Amino acid sequence: MAIEIVTETAGKDVTDMLRDAGLRPTRQRVSLAELLYSKGDRHLSAELLHEEAVAADVPVSLATVYNTLHQFTEAGLLREVAIEGNKTYFDTKVSDHHHFFIEGENKVIDIPGEGVGIGVLPDIPEGMEVVHVDVVVRLRKKP
Structure with a gap:
């Protein structure tokens, strides 16, 4: 159908x-x-x-x-x-934001962009620029 x-x-x-x-x-x-x-x-x-x-x-x-x-x-x-490794997801929301990943469920959930603070980034190699920073916070249910 x-x-x-x-x-x-x-x-x-x-x-x-x-x-x-x-x-x-x-x-x-x-x-x-x-x-x-x-x-x-x-x-x-x-x-x-x-x-x-x-x-x-x-x-x-x-x-x-x-x-x-x-x-x-x-x-x-x-x-x-x-x-x-080989676990890749594609996100239809392209604005700046981060993600929770729920282990065992293979589920990805958005974290608003302002929900994570990045204090200091390392020096980047010459001739390069930061495109965006991806933070994935891994979660699992408590036993």
């Missing part, structure tokens, strides 16, 4: 959003963008988005989902949140 996909994101058509980001709005990109942004701000893995695409009858491979998520990230439409 296919799910209905909402084609507007905060009043903006995803096709226009892709074009504005410098991406050609291919059928697969549009379909994946509709899935990504139709449910508000959220964190999801490539595997979860692929499952949603399959459920919505969007013919796309997992490799294409990975490639598309990385293209969206490079274009500034997503933010990549690396939790550990």
